[in-house]
Amino acid sequence: MRFIMAKFIVVVLDGFGVGEMPDVPTVRPQDCGANTAGKLLNHFPLKQLPTLEKLGLINIVDATNSVMTPNPKANWGIADLAHYGCDTFMGHQEIMGTRPKPPLEKPFSESIDDIEQALQLAGYQVKRIFVKHLQLLMVSDSVVIGDNLEADLGQVYNLTANFNQITFEELKEIGQIVRSANAVSRNIAFGGYVPSMDNILNAIELKADEFGIEKYIGINSPDSGTYDDGFQVVHLGYGVDANTQVPLQLNKVGIHTYLYGKVADIVQNETGTSYTSVVDTDQVFELLINDLKEKSGFFCANVQETDLSGHQQDPKRYWNILEKADRGLAAVIDAMDQSDLLVVMADHGNDPFIGHTKHTREQVPLMLYSSKMQGVALGKRRTMADIGASVSSYFKAQLPESGQSII
Known part of the structure; x- marks a missing residue:
């Protein structure tokens, strides 16, 4: 050629x-x-x-x-x-x-029930984290699921993991289950070797919509520490x-x-x-x-x-x-x-x-x-x-x- x-x-x-x-x-x-x-x-x-x-x-x-x-x-x-x-x-x-x-815009709060049910049916331990009137999901005490706060709000969900407590391969399996249970344009499963889950939980933030109503909840990715040591990621598109x-x-x-x-x-x-x-x-x-x-x-x-x-x-x-x-x-x-x-x-x-x-x-x-x-x-x-x-x-x-x- x-x-x-x-x-x-x-x-x-x-x-x-x-x-x-x-x-x-x-x-x-x-x-x-x-x-x-x-x-x-x-x-x-x-x-x-x-x-x-x-x-x-x-x-x-x-x-x-x-x-x-x-x-x-x-x-x-x-x-x-x-x-x-x-x-x-x-x-x-x-x-x-x-x-x-055109992407689907759907806050995590509107998908949390379906995602929680899919994870429970797959045998995972899932609990909810409450911040004011909004909720995140924690899976196996090692992965937190919520809105992506860096991209356009409502179009992406994040799975933030601590690789001291779960492997990347296990995270990807969880990610596939989450992906199958929602229709927003992208799910991102990522993590790093974070000293404690408290580092991730302390990075929880709420974001408001254009009317000033707090509607989105997730992890501030740069503040979570997941980029600092052993970062790995997979983007699950739609x-x-x-x-x-x-x-x-x-x-x-x-x-x-x-x-x-x-x-x-x-x-x-x-x-x-x-x-x-x-x-x-x-x-x-x-x-x-x-x-x-x-x-x-x-x-x-x-x-x-x-x-x-x-x-x-x-x-x-x-x-x-x-x-x-x-x-x-x-x-x-x-x-x-x-x-x-x-x-x-x-x-x-x-x-x-x-x-x-x-x-x-x-x-x-x-x-x-x-x-x-x-x-x-x-x-x-x-x-x-x-x-x-x-x-x-x-x-x-x-x-x-x-x-x-x-x-």
Whole structure:
């Protein structure tokens, strides 16, 4: 095949949006004024991200006080979110060529009875944890189940586990039972070696709906300590057809797919190589660069720590992670050949100045690097699926169900 030795690389800076979507005032008024990249650049005007500057970041986010400048040789554009809300799981399904469908919104309180019954029928010890008028489930004194408080409320349920008391394999079995008993778009089963269940229970929080009514209850994931030691995760999706996505389309024409970090946790890639449960930014790039030196195919890496910094509303940490990613991207470019392509993008926003700890519904940057292309306007894309379509087009594979190639 003509492109058998070529590489198409996508690096997703998770949560690095470039300004609110036009529909935000109507569908997510809490995100009005969101601009993750713009606010960070203004907050750190004397700091530099030389690789992202070279790739065209300031071409995209131009109204800032940053010492960095636009690059006339950069290939750049922006993309709208075609999925509802601003969810990492659905964002990456969209990048892989899925046409997103409207999600079900159902607080955990409306699913707790069905989930509890399914777990009890399977023989598990289940008890309820009461906080005010809301309840969580605890399974086998080692797993807490409730709303995900970081994604769009009501669309995701979390299972937070202490691996000092239960194995990841046992957690996944519980996760499958929970998945079978509810219809929200995603269930996430994850955990780490936490000193005590009190660390998890002390991270319980309640969240209010748009009317100020406390309606959601769950674990604040970054505060629970599960990311700190031995973190493992599985994302259990609903209604996503992997047969229409890029990895399986590429496999049909003999092209291998490599996934790194959170994208490996949430995108089905049975025929490829997936480096799951990798959160550390330096490790993500180390794994990616090692493969780029020896292998060819489609490579997609997710930098999750930017997103975690947004959830923590921590601009300083966010910028420190961007600096790590900038160095990693420089090493990626050094490992590329003339025929290779690199796309740097995001999946949504996570404005660390917005005043809440959830994702923000923002457009995402598109920065394309190739030694053969300079100064190309990629324009405004209607969906991030255009990247998946571009990958399939590049390797002469069948296009996914959504998206138009930009190359």
